[in-house]
Amino acid sequence: MISPTTLMGSFILDLLCGDPEWFPHPVRLIGKAVEELEKSARHRTRGPQGELFAGAWVTAVITGGVFVAAYISLQFASRKSRNAGRAAEILLGWTALALRNLLDEAEAVIFAVESGNLVLARKCLARIVGRDTEGLDEGEIARAVIETVAESTCDGVIAPMFYLVIGGAPVVLAFKAVSTLDSMIGHRNERYLYFGRAAARADDIMNYLPARISAAAIVLAASVVRGTDSRRAVAIWKRDGGKHLSPNAGQSEAAIAGALQVRLGGVNSYDGELHQMPHFGAEFGAPTTRHARQSLKLAFGASLIVLAFGCALSLWRSREH
Secondary structure, three states, rough: OOHHHHHHHHHHHHHHOOOOOOOOOOOHHHHHHHHHHHHHHHOOOOHHHHHHHHHHHHHHHHHHHHHHHHHHHHHHHHOOOOHHHHHHHHHHHHHOOOHHHHHHHHHHHHHHHHHOOHHHHHHHHHHHOOOOOOOOOOOHHHHHHHHHHHHHHHHHHHHHHHHHHHHHHHHHHHHHHHHHHHHHHHOOOOOOOOOOHHHHHHHHHHHHHHHHHHHHHOOOOOOOOOOOHHHHHHHHHHHHHHOOOOOOOOHHHHHHHHHOOOEEEOEEOOOOOOOOOOOOOOOOOOOOOHHHHHHHHHHHHHHHHHHHHHHHHHHHHHHHH
């Protein structure tokens, strides 16, 4: 388990620096490795069983390779000095967090909508969502922002902090590898139905606890963010959190829908195909940019809550040992 100083250092570094494009971010390196291994594995497999095995092999190699690389890097730095080892873990932890990037990207979309530039808003939105953004009106853009904020608060902030606390940089980067694999090959379509199944299941398992911690943190944040409702957050989370096909994706979305008292979900377009998603908070009205701004406050508040709990747990464990 890492020290509170390391966790806090990674969090603050993320808030200060975000995700600079010039930096050789591990996720981008992982993405390139997935592409190359997929090409190699597909050349040697035929049929559903072969694809299942090949996809599981790619998932295991990428995840295990990232864990080993991070562990060796930390060991190498620690041999130089204790401070070097701690600095290395702070840097690696920073690369696993994405709160600043989430807030900046979402803010750019909201600002464009409020400025009346929907064309720019759709372009900015396309940077952070997988759905088609052309033709979306203000309400649909606001809904997309809130849904992405809810999902990314878990995937990009709270889940990484959870794994950083319990296992340090090697474990959190292994989680990021699984998350990247899921986003690239864990799709339920003809190409990845079998090949990406292992990655999708691994992501479901690793996100199970963080998804529920994220929803609980959003509920707590709603008790202090003006204009949001923690009681309704609990009610909608309890009622709608399990509606999504994924065991995890609906948890934070349901909680934030209740907190903001807005209706999320509905029809989304992916590569020109319409998909009906479940509704969260169906009795509420459609969201606006005002609600989208409040969702950023909830994301930030939820992240601070989990940071505080993580630091307290790390401090308690360090005193025990």
